[in-house]
Amino acid sequence: MRYFVTGGAGFIGSHLADRLVEGGEVTVYDNLSSGKAEFILHHIGEPNFHFIEGDLLDWQKLAESMKNHEVVFHLAANPDARLGIERTDLDLKQETIATYNVLEAMRVNHIEKMVFASSGTIYGETPVMPLAENYGPVLPISLYGAGKVASEALISAFCHSFHMRSWIFRFANIVGPRATHGVIYDFIHKLNQNPNELEILGDGTQEKPYLWVGDCVDGILFGSSNSDQRVNVFNLGCESTTDVKTIAELVVGAMGSGEVRFKYTGGDRGWTGDVPQVRFDVGKMKTLGWKATLTSDQAVERAIGEIIPEVVGEKVLCKQLS
Numbered sequence: 184m185r186y187f188v189t190g191g192a193g194f195i196g197s198h199l200a201d202r203l204v205e206g207g208e209v210t211v212y213d214n215l216s217s218g219k220a221e222f223i224l225h226h227i228g229e230p231n232f233h234f235i236e237g238d239l240l241d242w243q244k245l246a247e248s249m250k251n252h253e254v255v256f257h258l259a260a261n262p263d264a265r266l267g268i269e270r271t272d273l274d275l276k277q278e279t280i281a282t283y284n285v286l287e288a289m290r291v292n293h294i295e296k297m298v299f300a301s302s303g304t305i306y307g308e309t310p311v312m313p314l315a316e317n318y319g320p321v322l323p324i325s326l327y328g329a330g331k332v333a334s335e336a337l338i339s340a341f342c343h344s345f346h347m348r349s350w351i352f353r354f355a356n357i358v359g360p361r362a363t364h365g366v367i368y369d370f371i372h373k374l375n376q377n378p379n380e381l382e383i384l385g386d387g388t389q390e391k392p393y394l395w396v397g398d399c400v401d402g403i404l405f406g407s408s409n410s411d412q413r414v415n416v417f418n419l420g421c422e423s424t425t426d427v428k429t430i431a432e433l434v435v436g437a438m439g440s441g442e443v444r445f446k447y448t449g450g451d452r453g454w455t456g457d458v459p460q461v462r463f464d465v466g467k468m469k470t471l472g473w474k475a476t477l478t479s480d481q482a483v484e485r486a487i488g489e490i491i492p493e494v495v496g497e498k499v500l501c502k503q504l505s
């Protein structure tokens with residue numbers, strides 16, 4: 184099978200590429216805006232791995248690069264939901280138009296299968312309850328979430344208009360090695376700069392499901408191989424949740440930082456557009472036969488252990504072990 188992975192040099196995309204390359208030929212298409220060449224360096228030179236540095240907004244290059252592939256995994260996007268406040272056209276371009284370009288490039292190249300990285304942010308701020316895939320209306324409260332809804336809509340319309348098939352995965356918060364953003368990464372960075380004080384966005388009560396990146400990739404591959412509707416939509420996460428204060432305490436403990444003063448910025452959410460309380464109904468994936476191997480707390484703890492050495496290097500590792 185020949186796979187085309189947009190955003191394949193990113194956090195999740197590079198883990199997905201690692202798995203796909205085991206059983207097929209993989210082309211990673213990435214502009215390295217938030218992804219890193221080092222995440223895929225270990226595959227460079229392998230005969231079944233190709234890297235193209237390119238932008239999804241360069242349609243000619245995208246369409247040319249996509250020739251002769253069979254499945255497109257579309258993960259490239261602006262990964263930071265906070266940026267929409269400062270640049271209101273960012274998610275419009277990097278989600279909606281970028282996704283249109285991917286679909287149109289697929290259409291002209293007669294590629295019929297698309298797997299898409301969507302997000303739980305599409306549901307918006309709802310009464311706190313586990314949200315199933317059929318919850319509606321979906322009314323996101325961030326431009327990032329709006330870009331994901333628009334992308335889902337375009338994917339569905341292309342599938343029905345041009346005999347394509349799609350697998351849309353609405354991710355929980357994904358954590359693990361190679362992370363380049365998110366609360367764990369943020370806390371580790373802050374404590375590395377100042378081991379005495381930790382700024383926590385909001386009041387620390389924000390509570391969401393965290394999914395380990397290895398489970399995320401497993402879920403994508405399992406869900407897309409075991410469902411065959413024209414448009415398949417799945418929540419990809421876990422039932423349990425972890426709150427931000429607990430994450431802060433776990434990071435402090437793992438870094439061996441000693442006494443740390445928590446400085447809350449206040450309010451019930453981290454930033455404008457943040458949904459502070461999220462619960463996922465993952466029954467649809469369970470019915471299919473898949474569930475995450477780690478709970479939310481376990482995923483957080485594992486990811487902390489994986490990200491610390493990446494961020495602060497061997498020094499902290501030695502301190503932990505001594």
Ligand code: NAD
Nearest residue numbers: 190193194195214215216217218238239259260262300357
């Ligand atoms: P990431 O930033 O590590 O990956 C995105 C990749 O896309 C990067 O390698 C970046 O360089 C590339 N990219 C961005 N714009 C591009 C463009 N115009 N052309 C070509 N390449 C471009 O982020 P991630 O966390 O791995 O996220 C992957 C996908 O999963 C994204 O679509 C994101 O919205 C979605 N998602 C992530 C999470 C999470 O918790 N990390 C949660 C929900 C959804």
